[in-house]
Amino acid sequence: MPRIEPLTPPYAPEISEALRKWMPPGVAHDPLQLFRVLHRNPELASRMRVLGAGLLAHGRLPAEDREIVIARACARTGCEYEWGVHAATFAEAVGLTKKQIDATVTGDPTPWSPRQRALIQAVDELHDSANLSEDAWNELAGHYDQAQMLEFVVLAGWYRTIGQLANSLRLDNERWAATFPA
Structure with missing residues (x-):
């Protein structure tokens, strides 16, 4: 409740x-x-x-990358509510497979390209330390321009905030939303 x-x-x-x-x-x-x-x-x-x-x-990140960042940030905060909304409404629409959607929760590295793995690792670093190492920054900078890099950091932080909010409010999952994989 x-x-x-x-x-x-x-x-x-x-x-x-x-x-x-x-x-x-x-x-x-x-x-x-x-x-x-x-x-x-x-x-x-x-x-x-x-x-x-x-x-x-209106973001500059590709939609698929945006949804990977959102899903991983929500998974890391343990926010099934927001993760489930995005998994049900956006993830498949932007081309993510069920295995990839599940991997945002489980941490399975196999369904990801090197760029996507870099995104997930960077979300994890931000979650754990509120900072990006030089290695993580440089890896992302090989794939994204400066505007996209700024957006990435804001996006990951925004969905950490949303995760904290939904968890703190103890929102019940939407009836139609996805649930975390077992």
């Missing part, structure tokens, strides 16, 4: 409009619990939406 109960319909008109902006057009399910909890503080939610939406829809 969540520590802060998500808002439920009927929503005030301004909350309804704000929640609509958080969700992609044509989505068949209700706004995510996370979004409905955040709207208990609409000003905070609106500030968070700008960065979150920018990272998802």
